[in-house]
Amino acid sequence: xxxxxxxxxxxxxxxxxxxxxxxxxxxxxxxxxxxxxxxxxxxxxxxxxxxxxxxxxxxxxxxxxxxxxxxxxxxxxxxxxxxxxxxxxxxxxxxxxxxxxxxxxxxxxxxxxxxxxxxxxxxxxxxxxxxxxxxxxxxxxxxxxxxxxxxxxxxxxxxxxxxxxxxxxxxxxxxxxxxxxxxxxxxxxxxxxxxxxxxxxxxxxxxxxxxxxxxxxxxxxxxxxxxxxxxxxxxxx
Amino acid sequence: xxxxxxxxxxxxxxxxxxxxxxxxxxxxxxxxxxxxxxxxxxxxxxxxxxxxxxxxxxxxxxxxxxxxxxxxxxxxxxxxxxxxxxxxxxxxxxxxxxxxxxxxxxxxxxxxxxxxxxxxxxxxxxxxxxxxxxxxxxxxxxxxxxxxxxxxxxxxxxxxxxxxxxxxxxxxxxxxxxxxxxxxxxxxxxxxxxxxxxxxxxxxxxxxxxxxxxxxxxxxxxxxxxxxxxxxxxxxx
DNA sequence: CGCATGATTTTGATCACTCAAAAAACTAAT
DNA sequence: ATTAGTTTTTTGAGTGATCAAAATCATGCG
Numbered sequence: 464x465x466x467x468x469x470x471x472x473x474x475x476x477x478x479x480x481x482x483x484x485x486x487x488x489x490x491x492x493x494x495x496x497x498x499x500x501x502x503x504x505x506x507x508x509x510x511x512x513x514x515x516x517x518x519x520x521x522x523x524x525x526x527x528x529x530x531x532x533x534x535x536x537x538x539x540x541x542x543x544x545x546x547x548x549x550x551x552x553x554x555x556x557x558x559x560x561x562x563x564x565x566x567x568x569x570x571x572x573x574x575x576x577x578x579x580x581x582x583x584x585x586x587x588x589x590x591x592x593x594x595x596x597x598x599x600x601x602x603x604x605x606x607x608x609x610x611x612x613x614x615x616x617x618x619x620x621x622x623x624x625x626x627x628x629x630x631x632x633x634x635x636x637x638x639x640x641x642x643x644x645x646x647x648x649x650x651x652x653x654x655x656x657x658x659x660x661x662x663x664x665x666x667x668x669x670x671x672x673x674x675x676x677x678x679x680x681x682x683x684x685x686x687x688x689x690x691x692x693x694x695x696x697x698x699x700x
Numbered sequence: 701x702x703x704x705x706x707x708x709x710x711x712x713x714x715x716x717x718x719x720x721x722x723x724x725x726x727x728x729x730x731x732x733x734x735x736x737x738x739x740x741x742x743x744x745x746x747x748x749x750x751x752x753x754x755x756x757x758x759x760x761x762x763x764x765x766x767x768x769x770x771x772x773x774x775x776x777x778x779x780x781x782x783x784x785x786x787x788x789x790x791x792x793x794x795x796x797x798x799x800x801x802x803x804x805x806x807x808x809x810x811x812x813x814x815x816x817x818x819x820x821x822x823x824x825x826x827x828x829x830x831x832x833x834x835x836x837x838x839x840x841x842x843x844x845x846x847x848x849x850x851x852x853x854x855x856x857x858x859x860x861x862x863x864x865x866x867x868x869x870x871x872x873x874x875x876x877x878x879x880x881x882x883x884x885x886x887x888x889x890x891x892x893x894x895x896x897x898x899x900x901x902x903x904x905x906x907x908x909x910x911x912x913x914x915x916x917x918x919x920x921x922x923x924x925x926x927x928x929x930x931x932x933x934x935x936x937x
Numbered sequence: 938c939g940c941a942t943g944a945t946t947t948t949g950a951t952c953a954c955t956c957a958a959a960a961a962a963c964t965a966a967t
Numbered sequence: 968a969t970t971a972g973t974t975t976t977t978t979g980a981g982t983g984a985t986c987a988a989a990a991t992c993a994t995g996c997g
Contacts, residue, residue, distance in 0.1 A: 469954070492975060502956055507976055509954075524962060524975060554791075555817045565811055572805040580792050706984065730944060739986050744946055746984075761945060761992060 468571035471540045472499065473509055474518060477529055478537035489526030538602035543570040543578055545591035545598075550581045552592045559592040559643070560634035575600075593634075594625030594644035594681065610684075612650055612660055612677035621682035622647045628679045641665040642680060653677075705808035708777045709736060710746055711755060714766055715774035726763030775839035780807040780815055782828035782835075787818045789829045796829040796880070797871035812837075830871075831862030831881035831918065847921075849887055849897055849914035858919035859884045865916045878902040879917060890914075 466474075476498050483494045496506035514521040518533035529537060547566040551557040557565070579600070582588075589605060590596055598604045609624045623646045626637055637643060641664050651669070652661040660677040662670050703711075713735050720731045733743035751758040755770035766774060784803040788794040794802070816837070819825075826842060827833055835841045846861045860883045863874055874880060878901050888906070889898040897914040899907050 467953080493973095496975095501954095503975065504957085504977075505955055512953090551814075555814065555821070557817075561813075565814055568809040568811075569806070572809055574802055574805075576798075577788075577792065577802055580794075584792070704983080728944080729946085733945095738984095740945065741947075741987085742985055749983090 466536060469509070470513065470516075470518070471536070471571055473506075473513060474529065474533050474537040475540050475544075477519065477527060478534065478541065485526055487522075487525065489520075489522060489528050491526045495527060535602035538598040538604060539600075540570055541595075542598040542600070542602070543573055545595055546578055546581050546585070546588075547573065548591045548593075549585055549588055549597075553585060559638065560631040562592065563629045563631075590625070590644070592644070593627075593629070594623070595627075607681075608683070609681035612662065612672075612680045612682060613653070613674060615650060615682050615684065617650050617653065619684060620647055620649050621684050623680060624683045625681040626679060627681065633676070633679070637680075640670050641668070642670070648682070703773060706746070707750065707753075707755070708773070708808055710743075710750060711766065711770050711774040712777050712781075714756065714764060715771065715778065722763055724759075724762065726757075726759060726765050728763045732764065772839035775835040775841060776837075777807055778832075779835040779837070779839070780810055782832055783815055783818050783822070783825075784810065785828045785830075786822055786825055786834075790822060796875065797868040799829065800866045800868075827862070827881070829881070830864075830866070831860070832864075844918075845920070846918035849899065849909075849917045849919060850890070850911060852887060852919050852921065854887050854890065856921060857884055857886050858921050860917060861920045862918040863916060864918065870913070870916070874917075877907050878905070879907070885919070 473495070476495055477490055480490045480494055480498060484490055492506050492510065493503060495510070496503045499506065501509075510519060510521050510527050513519045513527075513533070517530055518536065519530060520528045544566050547569050548559075548562040551562040551565060552559055582600075588597060590607075596604050596607055607624060615621050623642055623644050625644060626634065626642075628634070642648065642662070646665060648665075649663045650660060651663050653659075653674075655674070658674050659671050660674060662672065664670055710732070713732055714727055717727045717731060717735060721727055729743050729747065730740055732747070733740045736743065738746075747756060747758050747764050750756045750764075750770070754767055755773065756767060757765045781803045784806050785796075785799040788799040788802060789796055819837075825834060827844075833841050833844055844861060852858055860879055860881050862881060863871065863879075865871070879885065879899070883902060885902075886900045887897060888900050890896075890911075892911070895911050896908050897911060899909065901907055
């Protein structure tokens with residue numbers, strides 16, 4: 464009944480591969496195999512045993528998808544991963560680009576008790592250092608309504624909410640230019656021809672980044688304004 | 701080159717099994733197998749491959765012992781284990797009888813970097829919550845000169861230095877009677893016939909324990925007196 | 938000494954996970 | 968619709984760790 468680290472990794476990979484899905488909502492075996500750095504045949508075999516345990520649906524030659532049970536388990540793995548990442552940053556003094564690999568290992572051995580201590584110590588946080596949402600102990604995730612720098616309105620103050628890329632060089636770049644989650648910025652210019660997005664950041668600094676990179680920065684519109692509105696409504700009550 | 705969790709556990713078991721050694725200093729296979737909860741044949745096979753990696757000496761039908769390389773590795777595993785235990789108690793709010801199993805898992809996946817952060821955060825401690833010495837990053841252990849409650853002088857103030865038993869019920873008993881490392885106590889009476897040792901503890905409370913239990917409590921004689929002497933000599937300089 | 942007893946090693950098998958390479962199945966394009 | 972190309976599955980094999988049970992060894996007792 465206890466899921467091995469391998470099983471957990473397969474479920475996590477399927478869970479996180481939402482972008483690479485076929486119309487039917489299935490993840491092709493090839494995608495899965497390559498995201499796990501495993502030969503295609505290996506993924507097929509493993510997925511078949513996962514299907515026998517009732518953790519995934521498997522359609523031969525089509526792909527794989529999580530069952531509710533598999534999804535819950537995957538979310539719990541992610542919960543552990545993200546809480547550990549935040550813990551490493553907040554408590555252990557890690558830089559945010561250093562935590563991924565450590566968390567990758569720890570997520571498979573840490574007990575529920577320790578995870579709950581961490582959760583408690585961090586004040587039941589909702590997101591990890593990259594802005595990724597932390598599923599709750601039942602495996603449910605609060606969906607965040609964020610758009611990317613590619614789709615958000617121009618000349619409108621927004622707050623960085625999430626960075627969807629674990630690459631260390633990218634993370635260091637983001638940090639170096641004050642684009643970490645929490646910073647407020649504004650998109651000044653977007654140009655498809657030159658594949659570039661110009662952003663005004665902290666201290667009116669201008670940074671131009673490619674659209675590939677821009678798509679990995681999720682932002683929320685004027686959360687400060689929303690906050691102000693919320694406070695106002697409370698005060699008025 | 702990277703030692704698997706299994707290899708680490710075998711080395712650790714051999715390292716810790718010092719008491720159960722033959723005259724030649726070898727640990728019999730049977731002992732090893734049962735301390736790892738593994739069939740005898742399994743231990744034999746595994747030890748042979750350990751011998752091929754140069755981590756142990758293996759004498760067929762006689763037993764096994766660590767090579768210097770194996771001993772160093774075992775000590776590093778123990779370093780991780782003990783630092784994690786202390787971390788769980790001091791930082792994560794675990795009770796000292798709850799830490800063993802968690803540490804048992806974490807010790808195999810934690811990086812050197814994290815261990816060093818923990819070590820630093822705890823102030824480079826010399827012992828874990830049970831008083832077990834923590835090997836340094838090179839795998840060397842400072843030998844502590846402690847005697848058990850069975851051998852220490854009677855009617856002499858001593859300080860509990862170490863508790864050699866991970867059994868949770870025993871640890872709770874020790875804690876409940878204020879016999880944890882650091883407490884000062886005194887042996888009042890020992891009687892082989894009744895297999896008992898009477899101890900005067902905190903607030904002059906008397907506790908009588910069996911000799912089996914007494915042998916698991918290590919103490920140091922009058923460390924306070926030694927401390928006073930040290931301070932005196934410094935002051936006089 | 939010889940042999941019974943207990944410890945140890947061998948043997949044959951299994952399980953989880955993996956790969957490389959052959960076979961089969963889908964897909965799209967002419 | 969046949970083919971060329973890609974993706975997926977199958978097959979055969981290997982590794983690390985394990986067990987049960989058979990074979991072997993070591994020792995001590997009579």
